[in-house]
Amino acid sequence: MADGMDVLPLGLWLDLLGTFVFGVSGAMLAVRRRLDAFGITVLALAAALSGGMIRDLALGATPPAAFEDPRYLIAALGSALCVFFGHRLIARLGKPVMVLDALGLGLFAVAGCRKALLFGLDPLPAIILGIMTAVGGGALRDLLVSDVPRVLREEVYALAALVGATLVVAGAALEAHEAWTAAVGVAAALLIRIVSVWRGWHAPRAPGS
Amino acid sequence: MADGMDVLPLGLWLDLLGTFVFGVSGAMLAVRRRLDAFGITVLALAAALSGGMIRDLALGATPPAAFEDPRYLIAALGSALCVFFGHRLIARLGKPVMVLDALGLGLFAVAGCRKALLFGLDPLPAIILGIMTAVGGGALRDLLVSDVPRVLREEVYALAALVGATLVVAGAALEAHEAWTAAVGVAAALLIRIVSVWRGWHAPRAPGS
Amino acid sequence: MADGMDVLPLGLWLDLLGTFVFGVSGAMLAVRRRLDAFGITVLALAAALSGGMIRDLALGATPPAAFEDPRYLIAALGSALCVFFGHRLIARLGKPVMVLDALGLGLFAVAGCRKALLFGLDPLPAIILGIMTAVGGGALRDLLVSDVPRVLREEVYALAALVGATLVVAGAALEAHEAWTAAVGVAAALLIRIVSVWRGWHAPRAPGS
Numbered sequence: 001m002a003d004g005m006d007v008l009p010l011g012l013w014l015d016l017l018g019t020f021v022f023g024v025s026g027a028m029l030a031v032r033r034r035l036d037a038f039g040i041t042v043l044a045l046a047a048a049l050s051g052g053m054i055r056d057l058a059l060g061a062t063p064p065a066a067f068e069d070p071r072y073l074i075a076a077l078g079s080a081l082c083v084f085f086g087h088r089l090i091a092r093l094g095k096p097v098m099v100l101d102a103l104g105l106g107l108f109a110v111a112g113c114r115k116a117l118l119f120g121l122d123p124l125p126a127i128i129l130g131i132m133t134a135v136g137g138g139a140l141r142d143l144l145v146s147d148v149p150r151v152l153r154e155e156v157y158a159l160a161a162l163v164g165a166t167l168v169v170a171g172a173a174l175e176a177h178e179a180w181t182a183a184v185g186v187a188a189a190l191l192i193r194i195v196s197v198w199r200g201w202h203a204p205r206a207p208g209s
Numbered sequence: 210m211a212d213g214m215d216v217l218p219l220g221l222w223l224d225l226l227g228t229f230v231f232g233v234s235g236a237m238l239a240v241r242r243r244l245d246a247f248g249i250t251v252l253a254l255a256a257a258l259s260g261g262m263i264r265d266l267a268l269g270a271t272p273p274a275a276f277e278d279p280r281y282l283i284a285a286l287g288s289a290l291c292v293f294f295g296h297r298l299i300a301r302l303g304k305p306v307m308v309l310d311a312l313g314l315g316l317f318a319v320a321g322c323r324k325a326l327l328f329g330l331d332p333l334p335a336i337i338l339g340i341m342t343a344v345g346g347g348a349l350r351d352l353l354v355s356d357v358p359r360v361l362r363e364e365v366y367a368l369a370a371l372v373g374a375t376l377v378v379a380g381a382a383l384e385a386h387e388a389w390t391a392a393v394g395v396a397a398a399l400l401i402r403i404v405s406v407w408r409g410w411h412a413p414r415a416p417g418s
Numbered sequence: 419m420a421d422g423m424d425v426l427p428l429g430l431w432l433d434l435l436g437t438f439v440f441g442v443s444g445a446m447l448a449v450r451r452r453l454d455a456f457g458i459t460v461l462a463l464a465a466a467l468s469g470g471m472i473r474d475l476a477l478g479a480t481p482p483a484a485f486e487d488p489r490y491l492i493a494a495l496g497s498a499l500c501v502f503f504g505h506r507l508i509a510r511l512g513k514p515v516m517v518l519d520a521l522g523l524g525l526f527a528v529a530g531c532r533k534a535l536l537f538g539l540d541p542l543p544a545i546i547l548g549i550m551t552a553v554g555g556g557a558l559r560d561l562l563v564s565d566v567p568r569v570l571r572e573e574v575y576a577l578a579a580l581v582g583a584t585l586v587v588a589g590a591a592l593e594a595h596e597a598w599t600a601a602v603g604v605a606a607a608l609l610i611r612i613v614s615v616w617r618g619w620h621a622p623r624a625p626g627s
Contacts, residue, residue, distance in 0.1 A: 035623075036620065036622060037621045037622050038569075038574065038577055038621050039569075040624060041576065042570060043570060045546070057475055057476070058266070059271060060269075060478075062478030063476055063537070063539060063543075064476060066543075067534075067546070067547060068539075070540065070542055070543070073542055073543065083624065084624045084625075085625065088626050116276075119272070121277075122279065124282055125275075125276040125277070128254070128276070129276060135251070139353070143352060143561060144557070144561075144566070144570055145566060145570065146355065147355075148353070151248075151251050152244055152248045152251060152252060157247065158251050159247055202245065203245035203246045203247050203248075204246050205240075205243060205245050206249065207294070208296070208297050267475070267480065267481055267485060268480060269478075269480030325485075331488065333488055333491055334481070334485040334486070337491060338485060355564065357562070357564050360456075360457075360460050361448070361460060361461060367456040367459065412456050412457075413454060414452065414453075414455070415449045415458060415501065415502045415503070415505050416502075417505070417506050
């Protein structure tokens with residue numbers, strides 16, 4: 001049931017929070033690799049903005065939101081600034097890159113899938129675009145420092161994004177409350193990802209490999 | 210000579226076959242690296258879909274075909290599934306990643322060049338876009354597992370795509386039968402690539418390097 | 419003050435020179451890694467064309483200029499040819515990849531920022547797009563041969579692009595002579611980058627990292 005709440009603000013909300021959180025994950029990785037202030041900024045921007053840009057380019061929504069709305073850049077640059085001065089505090093969270101990455105994963109999976117549905121994509125492509133939005137920024141971040149991206153290396157990573165995006169499609173089909181649907185999608189992706197790391201869940205390997 | 214056959218079905222044909230074949234090459238590489246079911250799916254999707262997406266984004270054909278037509282996703286996901294259960298069978302082909310990669314290279318070089326011509330690009334840019342379509346998916350696949358992409362590492366790789374795409378341009382200029390032109394282009398690229406690996410052909414290095 | 423000179427030729431000028439110069443940097447890197455003629459061509463094209471393509475895709479200016487105007491491809495292929503036969507001559511320049519990369523960085527930062535302003539982007543996004551144009555080609559070039567991109571590894575790299583792009587925005591705000599503004603922007607970026615390498619300037623690391 002639509003509730004008179006404007007659709008875009010919720011999407012913007014998810015986008016900006018995801019941008020900030022992924023930006024922090026990129027900047028923390030840069031600090032851990034002992035990069036300088038510019039390396040921190042570049043890795044924060046790459047992690048924060050590239051998932052959403054891939055999504056907007058794929059939807060033909062050019063220029064991407066990150067270039068039209070200054071709040072995206074402010075969120076990404078703000079994340080670099082927070083990490084530059086506060087990285088020791090953030091590091092005390094324990095596995096901060098993993099947890100922030102998991103939250104960003106959920107936020108972007110939901111935001112990407114919602115925007116794809118708004119642009120008229122069918123459910124399956126919308127889910128795939130949600131996953132691409134969610135994993136794109138983190139994959140570029142990892143590639144830039146020559147890591148094999150988390151999405152390949154770690155178990156149950158793509159699954160978390162898949163579940164978040166699928167809940168958005170299900171919510172839309174059931175005409176559920178949009179903000180609740182989004183919250184449930186983000187929470188499900190975050191939980192699946194964190195519990196899978198914590199409990200060491202493994203996805204099956206191909207038989208005989 | 211145009212023959213009343215609709216242009217798009219042939220292009221779709223080439224695209225879907227290339228998508229499946231590249232998907233298998235990505236999934237086989239993932240199995241060889243002992244990635245889990247999600248890693249296999251992600252690498253299959255990346256190899257299968259990114260070349261065509263680069264092409265469609267460059268042509269301004271958004272959303273990319275892979276998001277509009279569910280058959281692309283089915284082909285890519287199907288390739289992951291086939292490999293998950295059948296990788297030992299496929300591995301008996303001998304050098305399966307190389308052979309499938311060569312077939313996908315030819316299919317995408319031809320499909321990319323044809324679509325570029327349909328969108329009104331000039332011959333030289335159409336050839337370059339054909340090569341980008343052909344090498345893009347494989348390059349991303351290799352980058353994601355931290356390999357130097359085949360297109361740089363291995364001899365005569367880009368040449369095979371170049372020949373396939375050039376034959377499409379020549380066929381269009383001569384108004385040759387479209388399906389035959391496509392078949393000749395794919396076969397030429399496949400043959401050049403496989404023979405070059407088999408015979409150890411080398412492209413020249415820069416003098417004195 | 420506008421001076422009756424057409425805006426696009428200057429942009430084209432910057433683009434083509436940047437394309438050639440980045441192409442040479444890519445081809446020189448390929449020679450150093452002992453890649454063959456095709457590897458040289460692919461790395462030259464990737465370094466030369468991808469920054470501008472990212473820019474044009476982000477602006478929705480499709481097909482990208484590199485596919486519409488044959489001079490881009492000629493510049494990129496010409497750079498590969500020059501390096502193939504003249505790499506020993508170029509290598510005598512001392513640090514040729516670094517110097518050419520610095521010049522290309524300045525040219526593309528200015529060209530990218532100018533085009534973004536022409537397309538109506540606000541100053542901050544225009545600066546970021548200028549930086550992306552400038553660092554994109556070099557980052558892909560480095561990623562393709564499995565290096566951590568210079569933009570992360572080396573100090574003051576992104577800063578040089580930032581200064582070049584910012585001077586363009588400042589020049590536009592002051593309605594300064596366009597060609598002079600561009601020249602000052604390119605020169606500033608080039609100087610900052612070269613002096614920073616020469617003097618070993620360091621950007622600050624995060625406190626306590």
